[in-house]
Amino acid sequence: MVILKWTLIVVALVVITGLAAGQLGLLSATPPADLGVHDGKLKPPSKTPNSVSSQASLYPDHPQRAYADIAPLSLKDDPHATLDRIASIVTDMNGAKIVKREPGYLYVQFTTRMMKYVDDAEFWFDPASEVIHVRSSSRLGKSDLGVNRERIEFIRHKLDSS
Numbered sequence: 623m624v625i626l627k628w629t630l631i632v633v634a635l636v637v638i639t640g641l642a643a644g645q646l647g648l649l650s651a652t653p654p655a656d657l658g659v660h661d662g663k664l665k666p667p668s669k670t671p672n673s674v675s676s677q678a679s680l681y682p683d684h685p686q687r688a689y690a691d692i693a694p695l696s697l698k699d700d701p702h703a704t705l706d707r708i709a710s711i712v713t714d715m716n717g718a719k720i721v722k723r724e725p726g727y728l729y730v731q732f733t734t735r736m737m738k739y740v741d742d743a744e745f746w747f748d749p750a751s752e753v754i755h756v757r758s759s760s761r762l763g764k765s766d767l768g769v770n771r772e773r774i775e776f777i778r779h780k781l782d783s784s
């Protein structure tokens with residue numbers, strides 16, 4: 623009985639400490655310095671299952687290629703109008719903040735409410751393939767529990783239904 627009581631106390635302290643660390647921004651990590659488009663590519667997917675990329679097939683030996691692979695977004699009208707629509711969709715999403723917006727490129731940070739984890743999402747119009755390539759990745763953790771894929775598929779659904 624005493625062991626159970628102490629176990630519950632330790633678990634409660636761990637949860638409270640984790641929540642406090644999140645609220646203080648200690649779990650947000652720093653933004654990657656190598657985001658953006660380089661030689662016609664977005665940054666490769668993470669080496670752990672916590673990201674998705676429509677360019678995962680460009681990295682055939684990547685350890686998480688199968689997990690990370692996601693279809694690019696289709697154009698609606700012209701590229702600029704499509705990126706404008708994506709910006710509008712993400713602006714309405716909880717925790718979203720547009721960090722960088724350039725012709726043909728959009729960078730968004732998504733912050734979770736409780737723990738303040740930050741995910742980085744990029745959207746890039748590829749003129750060669752006439753699609754919007756996407757990459758969404760968690761900064762911390764070994765797994766994203768499918769959150770990045772779910773987010774991109776939500777954006778795809780909203781984009782397709784507009």
